[in-house]
Amino acid sequence: MKTLGIRLLLTVFLMLLLELIVINVAGVLPFIAAHKKNISSAPFMEFFIGNVLHPLERATLMIKGKNPLFFLGSGVIVLLSFYVTFFMKGIKGKYQLADKYGVHGSSRFAYKNEIFKQGETVPVPVNQFMKDLEASLLDAKGEK
Structure with missing residues (x-):
């Protein structure tokens, strides 16, 4: 029971970290499309810092804007997290046996x-x- 709790805690942490990456990746394409006329002076750092500081707000905007890359990335993260948590067994090497x-x-x-x-x-x-x-x-x- 203790290992399941630790595994779930690590899975939630991993999900949050991967979701932050998905928010940044899914937001880059619309950001570049908005600044394509003058891409050299685009405020990239403000974009990434805004995503890191306000991920829920950015995720909500992507859901309202129906960003397909955000939905695809979030779905993959959920499936991957459930697989790692419940179906992936620890592989014992020959030195552990x-x-x-x-x-x-x-x-x-x-x-x-x-x-x-x-x-x-x-x-x-x-x-x-x-x-x-x-x-x-x-x-x-x-x-x-």
Whole structure:
């Protein structure tokens, strides 16, 4: 659940960033058409800064003006974002699958059947374990 929330948050951020790019790209063609007589002195920086500072206003104007490039770009962004969020799985490389790659220095968590093999581990009662521990702590003279 936690990874889905992080994935959704990153998707929203990516959508906003891509939508800002679509607003700039879709607005460039009408901007150039409006300033085609004197394109060298056109206020390009004011256009881009206005798009960055007021993206909702610019998007609303493009919707009212029925800008097909804006609609196409927005549709592609929505489809791409849903694909990345819900259908794109993390691809595990060969180094992440250590149990299949298995070279010296690779690690993975052991399975229970690898740890507790029949006949290799012996259960010891707790009282006997404590007596063995105390006996191992005594020095050669029998003192602690």
